[in-house]
Amino acid sequence: MKPAGFLCNIDNLGRIVIPAPVRKTYDLNKGDAVEIFTDENGIMMKKYxxxxxxxxxxxxxxxxxxxxxxxxxxxxxxxxxxx
Ligand SMILES: [Zn+2]
Structure with missing residues (x-):
């Protein structure tokens, strides 16, 4: 994994906003599901x-x-x- 150059804050419900350029790059649109992966280095998500x-x-x-x-x-x- 490499840094995407964005810093996001988690809100009081545990949500973050995926920055628009990242959504565009990965074709993430409203209602799409993302799959979350974890390992010792952190968290990764992929369009499901x-x-x-x-x-x-x-x-x-x-x-x-x-x-x-x-x-x-x-x-x-x-x-x-x-x-
Ligand atoms: Zn089949």
Whole structure:
């Protein structure tokens, strides 16, 4: 990680504002989810892109019982059921 050149204050509800240039660079828009990672060096966040639990794909993702699955894997699984 390298410094982004911004200093943010945490408000009384624990929130920070991600500076507009950073939001633009990382295509973070209102309502987007971010995933938070931690290690011994600090905290990192990434735009959350749901991926399929079976193949890791990120296209045409649906959620079933809290798990993400892509359309291709849904088709393959339904073929298993039909056989
Ligand atoms: Zn898949």
């Amino acid at each position: 892109n749901p991926s399929c639990i079976f193949c890791g794909g990120v296209e045409n993702i649906s959620s079933y019982k809290g798990k993400n699955i892509c359309e291709n894997c849904i088709k393959k699984l339904s073929n298993l059921v039909d056989e």
